[in-house]
Amino acid sequence: MPKTRKKTSKKKIVETSGVLAPQAFEDVQTQKKSLSVAKIAFGLGIILLLALAYYYKNLFVVAMVNNQPITRLAVISELEKKQGKQALDNLVTESLIIQEAQKQKVSVTTAEENNELTKIEDSLKSQNMTLEQALQLQGMTKDDLLKQIKIQKIIEKILGKDIQVTDDEVNKYLEDNKDSMPKNPTQDELNKLKDNVKQQLIQQKLGEKFQTWLDDLKSKAKIDYFLNY
Template identity: 45%
Template sequence: MVNKKKSLQKNNTPSPIIVKLEKLKPPKKYLPLVVLIIIAVLLGLLFYFKGLFIAAIVNGQPISRLEVIKELEKQGGQRTLESLITKNLILQEARKNKINISSKELDEEIKKIESQVSKQGQNLDQLMAAQGITRDLLKEQIRVQKIIEKILGNKITVTDKEVDDYIQNNKQSLPENLQGDELKKNIKQQLQQQKLSTAFQQWMEQARKDAKISTFVTY
């Protein structure tokens, strides 16, 4: 019986862990201060990251980024969506065929563009700035273009006869600063791009038919 009483007394003793936790509870008089600190921190974060939510403020009235996005969707939402679907299909085909575009290939292509632009008396960076294009965006466009060339390039050929026929039939519109082999090389590149564009349109039409595309937004 004595042992039972002792065990009951031990069970009635408060747990030291509970006591410690109770001691850690802040006094109620500090709760308003804690709430104010939390609000101040949240307001500070909202101010610091205001660009994530607010695009502009006009005479004290904010224009949210959501408003901007909605307006952009109205103006070109469908076109942008179609462009993204097209790009996605191209990149999926690249992964399927293990096609990679190296940084070296991109840099070489940019150098070619810089050279062509320079010959016209222009600067590539200034030209991109005027069109609102960054170098990263240009590289991404080149990467997609190079993927298309690798997917379809081996199916496209331009013969010397096609080049000669083009020169013969378009004498009035030929560039005056190009002659001989340089002119033929330029014309051949143009004809290749035309054929590539036609082949790509046909390929993309078939790719869209074969793909499972579900759209959840109508613009």
């Protein structure tokens, strides 16, 4: 019997030279989209930076004089030249006081701060002045004042417990300063006057004691200065 040949079907090979296959076409499209998104994101980033620079321009430029900028850095530099040493000394002192308070477990409550703030407001009212007006004159904010009150209360708690003012000291002060005292005060006015004088004498003694105490803290502390004013 004659052998029958098996017919083999040849698969046609499709030339892809110069023609993008479907997968390759999709990859190119994805790359184009990624580039478009990146460009949009970059553009939005530039717009955002410009908007922030305009909104926070006072962080960099504080004034313009005939289109010439005065930078915030220049202002800070000028202030440092004139008041840098005093400001640094104040910050060092505050830090030493706070650290000593923590060491001795001395704290000041919000109620104590507000109580002192009320006393200040009442005192200012008697002088026909508001707290806001007084702060503006001093170039201070309410937070600055509260910070000072806290420091003062800490000093009083640490040093004031041993300070005493006698009635004789109060009467002597009144006698020595009688020319500046009210004439013929009522008993209530006199009692109030004596209380004010007593507090004034306490603060005076506190101030004298404070300087010695602060000098002692500084002598025992490790303070490194990295800039000399």
